[in-house]
Amino acid sequence: MSSLFNDYQPASFFDEVFTANNAGRPHYKALLGSIGSLSPTDYSALQQMVDAAFLRQGVTFTVYGDNKGTERIFPFDLMPRVIPQREWETVEAGLVQRITALNLFLNDIYHDQKIIADRVVPAELVLSASHYRPEFKGVKVPHGIYIHICGTDLVRDDKGDYYVLEDNGRCPSGASYMLENRNAMKRAFPGMLHSLPVRPVDEYGEMLRNTLAHLAPASVVDPVIVVLTPGIYNSAYFEHCYLAKEMGVPIVEGRDLIVRNDRVFMRTTKGLEQVHVIYRRIDDDFLDPLVFRKDSLLGVPGIVNAYRKGNVALANSIGTGVADDKAVYALVPKMIKYYLDQDPILPNVPTHLGIEPKECDYILNNLDKLVVKAVNESGGYGMLMGPTSTKEERSEFEKRIRATPRNYIAQPVLQLSRHPVFVDDHFEGRHIDLRPYVLSGDRVSVVPGGLTRVALKKGSLVVNSSQGGGSKDTWVLWEDRLDMPAETPTAS
C-alpha cells in the first residue's frame, strides 16, 4: 500500500515509531494509518495552515539580537509523539520521586545541611554552585517547598531506555507550547483525537493555579496571585501572558508592584491591592535591587524581605538553582537514596565532574568523544559536542576547563531516540527529547505528556529553541478509553 512512510528509514537509532525491522510500533498503528494515507500536498497544506494560525495569533517568541523586535513561531511538526500509558506510568513515578528528593535536598541545604554533615555529598561542590544563595539559609518557605514548577528533560538512548538529562528548577518554560500544540492538533486532526484515547493536557492552567494558591499565607482565604514577567521583549513573554490567561490572574511587571511595610501591593486604577503569591519569571539576580543586583530595573525593591516575613510567596523559591546546577545533578541519585531510601526509577546519564581531579583528566583526554557542558548555562549554550567539534573548539574548552574545573561536566554522547519529522515532502528521522512539567503543591502532579522537543537540523542532538529546535505534541495514550482517569469525560 502506498503510504507517506514507505521510504522512511529508522536507520541504526532507536526510533519511536518503527522497530529495527521497519514495523510500526503498536501504539502508533492508528496514526500510521491515517497520516500515512495523506498525500504530501495535503500534509503540507495542514502544516501551513497551522503555521499561519500561530503567526496570526502571535504564538511566537522574540528573536534576540534584532532591534526590530522580530517574532518567530516556534517550529512545530504536526506528527505527534505517542507514549503508551504503561510507559508513562514509569516516567511519572520517576518524576515524582525525583522532585520529592530535590525539594527535600533544598530544604536541607537551606537549613541544617545534614546531607553534607553525613558526607553523602561534598560540601565544596554544593556550596560553590553559582545559584546557591547563602542569604537564604534558615529562611522558612511555605510548606518547605522550593521548586513548585519543574521542567525535567528526559531522553531515550539507543535501546529506548529513559534517562534524566537535566532538571530545570528555576524558570522552566515551554508549558504554553504544550497547550497550544494540542490546540493546533485539534484543528488539524480532529478525527484522530476523537477516535484515540489521548489524555488531555488542558487542565494545566488550573493545576498551576492550585499549586500557587497552596503557597498563600494561611490566613488568606482568597489569595491574589500574579505572574511577574520581565516584559514584552523577553523571549518567553507569550508564555507568561498565556499562562496568566489560562489561570485567570493578572500579569504584572516589576514596576506594577510596590512594597510597603514588608507587604507587596500592585498599583491599580483604584489604588493599591495586596498580592499574596507571585509566579515570577525573573531570575533571582534581578528580583530585588535592595538584595541582589543593584542595577535591576525589572525587580521590586523590598520583595525579598516581604518573602522572608512570609507576607508573600514566590514560585519558584529563591536559590533553587543549586539543585539544577549541572554538577549537582550528578548527585541526585544519592539524594534519592539518602532522603527516600529508594533507588532512582529514572536513571541519570553517567556524568563526569570536572571538580574531581581524576575525572577531569578523563574529560580532558576524551574531549572528542564527550559532550562537555558549562554547569550554569542553559538553552544549549556553553556546550561542546565532542565528536562534531573542531580542534580549535576543543582547545578553547580545554583552557576553560583547566581554569575552572568546577564549572564543567562531561557526559557520553547519547544517541537520542528519533522520530519521523516532515521535511519538504517526506518524513525523515530527527532526534527528540521530552520535557514534562512537574508541579509541587499539596501533592506532586505531572501533566500527562509534556513538550516533545525536536532537533530539526539533520543529525543534530541539540533540541533547544534557541539552537534550531522545534516541537511536537505529545500524546499519552490509554490502552482503553473506558479506563481513562476521571479528567476525561467518558464517551457517551
Place this chain on the structure above:
Amino acid sequence: MLSRVADSIYWMARYVERAENFSRLLLSTQDLMLDAGIAGVEESQFWQPILATTGDDEAYYKLYSEVTGEDVTDFLALRADNPNSILNCIRAARENARTVRDQISNDIWECLNGLRLFAESDEGHGLHRTQSAAFYERVLSRSYEFQGIADSTTPRGEIWHFLRLGTCLERADKMSRLLDTCSTLSLEMPPHPEARPLRWVALLRSCSARHSFQVYNGKPDPKKIIEFLLLDETLPRSVASCISEVHSALVALCGTGVGDQMSDPVRHAGRLHADLVYATVDEVLDVGLHEFIDDLQGRLNQIGDSIFKTFVLNIAELPDLDVTEPEDTPAIPLGAHHAEDFNNAQVQQQQQQ
C-alpha cells in the same frame, strides 16, 4: 485593574485612532490635489498644513529640507524614525495590545496583530508604493474592524471605558488640529457661483463627514462646517461629541462626586463639554478659530494629564503604610508602551530554561 493595563488600553486605542486619522488625512489630501489640479499650484501649501496637524513638523525638518507631497507622505506613512508615523502608531497599538493580551478579547488582539503584520510586510510596503490609496483604505478598514470588534466583545467595565477614553480623546485632538489647518482660510463662500471652497470640502472628507454635512446644510458654508465639526453633538466625530463621551466614560470610572469629592478628570471634561455645547459658532469666531482651538488643545492635554495622574500615578494611601520610596532604586517609567521606548537589555537576559 492594574494601572499599567489601564494606561496601555487607553494608548492602544489612541494609537489605532491616530493611525486611522493620518490615513484618512493623507487620502483626502491626495484627493484634494486631484480636485485642485496640480498646475500652477504651489505643492507645499497643501502639505504644510498637514504637517502642522501632526505636531511633528520639527522632526520632519530634521529629515527633509523642503515640503513636498512625496516626502510628507513618506514621513507620515512608513517612516520608522518618525515615532508617530502610521507604521509606528500601528506598532505601538499592537505592542500595547500585547502587554494586555490577557485582558482583551482574542479577536481584538488578532485584528491588531494582523494589521501590524500587514504594515510591516513587503506586501504592505509594495501596496503603499504602487497604490497608496489602497494602503490607507486597508488601514482604515482594519481600524473600523477594531472599533467593531471592541464594541461587540468588550464587557462594559473599566476596560471599555479606558478604550473609549483613548479613542475619543485622540479623535477630539485630531479633529481640532484638522480644523486649525483651515483657520487661516476665508470664511466667505467663493464669489463665483460655480466655485466651491475646495479646502473646506476636503476638511469634511478628512473627517468622514462630507455626506452627513450634505444633509446638515446642503451648501459647503465654512461657518456651518465649523459649527458641524466643532459643536454639533449629532455628528459622532465632532469635538463636542467626543468630549461628551469622554465625560461619560470618566463619570463611569470615578463617579460624579460633588465639590472636593469630584475627581479632576471629571471636572475638566465636564467643563469643556458645557463650553462646547453651549457655545455658538459666532462666539467661536469672535475669539478667533485658531485661538479657540489653541485653548481647546490646552484643555484636552489637561484632561489627558489628569487621567494619567488619577489612574496611573495614583497611590491611594493605605493609612498604616510607610510611603517613602527606598533610596538608591532606579526610576522606572510607569504606564503604556510608546514607540520611542527603550528596549531594556535586562528583559532579554532573564533565563527561560
